[in-house]
Amino acid sequence: MKKIxxxxxxxxxxxxxxxxxxxxxxxxxxxxxxxxxxVISGWARFGHYLIDGVCIYAIAFTLGILLAxxxxxxxxxxxxxxxxxxxxxIVALYYFVSExxxxxxxxKLATSSLVVDEYGNKPSASTILGRSFARIVPFEAFSCFSxxxxxxxxxxTYVVSKAELEKIKRMQQADGVFxxxxxxILD
Numbered sequence: 001m002k003k004i005x006x007x008x009x010x011x012x013x014x015x016x017x018x019x020x021x022x023x024x025x026x027x028x029x030x031x032x033x034x035x036x037x038x039v040i041s042g043w044a045r046f047g048h049y050l051i052d053g054v055c056i057y058a059i060a061f062t063l064g065i066l067l068a069x070x071x072x073x074x075x076x077x078x079x080x081x082x083x084x085x086x087x088x089x090i091v092a093l094y095y096f097v098s099e100x101x102x103x104x105x106x107x108k109l110a111t112s113s114l115v116v117d118e119y120g121n122k123p124s125a126s127t128i129l130g131r132s133f134a135r136i137v138p139f140e141a142f143s144c145f146s147x148x149x150x151x152x153x154x155x156x157t158y159v160v161s162k163a164e165l166e167k168i169k170r171m172q173q174a175d176g177v178f179x180x181x182x183x184x185i186l187d
Contacts, residue, residue, distance in 0.1 A: 001119050001172055002119075002171075002172055003118045003119055004035075004037055004116075004118055004119065004120055004158060004168060005034075005037075005118065007034070007035040007037075007168065007171045007172070008032050008033065008034060008035060009032070009033060009035045009171065010030050010031070010032045011030065011031055011032075011033060012028055012029075012030055013028070013029055013030070013031050014026040014027065014028050014029075015027055015029060035171060037158060037160065037164065037168070038160065038161070038164045039147060039148055039152075039158050039159055039160055039164075040108075040111060040113045040159045040160060040161065041144070041145075041146070041147050041148070042144075042145060044111050044113070045144040045145075045149065045159070046144065046145070047107065047110065047111065048105065048107030048108055048110070048111065048113075048159075049107065049141055049144065050107070051105075051106055051107035051110055052094070052095075052105050052106060052107040055094065055105070055106050055107075056090055056091055056094050059090055059094060060086070060087060060090045063090065064086075088136045091132075091135055091136055092132040092133050092135065092136060093132075095128075095131065095132040095135055096128055096129055096132040099115050099123070099128045099131065099132070100125050100128045100129075102114075103115050103116070103122055103123070108159065111161070112161055112162050113159050113160060113161050113162070114159070114160065114162065114165065115128070115131070115157050115158070115159055116157065116158050116159075116160060116165060116168075117156065117157055117158075118156040118157070118158070119172075120165060120168045120169060120172065123155070123157055127155050127156075127157060130151075130154065130155045131151045131152075131154075131155045131157060134150060134151035134154050134155065135151050137150065
């Protein structure tokens with residue numbers, strides 16, 4: 001099975017030429033190019049981040065209350081470093097449990113997107129664990145304003161729509177070369 005980055009598509013392109021009367025005409029030709037995966041990026045990823053942030057905050061708050069009920073002295077004696085570690089563990093645990101079980105978080109559910117590995121399959125638990133802990137790297141969240149976040153590139157994963165995943169699977173079945181259904185015009 002081909003990796004997503006190895007997929008090719010044959011596109012019908014058009015170039016401008018002059019006919020025998022000197023008029024400009026568009027002449028079609030085919031070209032095989034590397035397939036550009038339509039990953040979820042930019043504002044949609046920011047939406048995931050906000051929705052998941054609310055969920056993480058709710059989980060952390062609820063667990064904090066439960067911890068306070070069970071052992072109030074422990075909660076009251078936590079210092080700043082312990083509180084940060086608690087928060088980082090909640091973040092990693094939220095992403096790990098969500099993505100290892102369903103390939104998505106609540107934020108990704110809102111955009112019908114999911115996490116896939118470099119072959120378009122469900123990522124392994126160790127890959128998801130790497131993604132989850134990569135998210136606690138300072139300023140990592142800002143990397144999602146590019147095409148793929150650091151937690152995607154470091155773990156060779158992609159966040160794609162269900163429709164995009166279906167297209168990737170069709171391309172893989174076509175032995176990595178797919179005839180595109182869209183035409184591009186070049187001048």
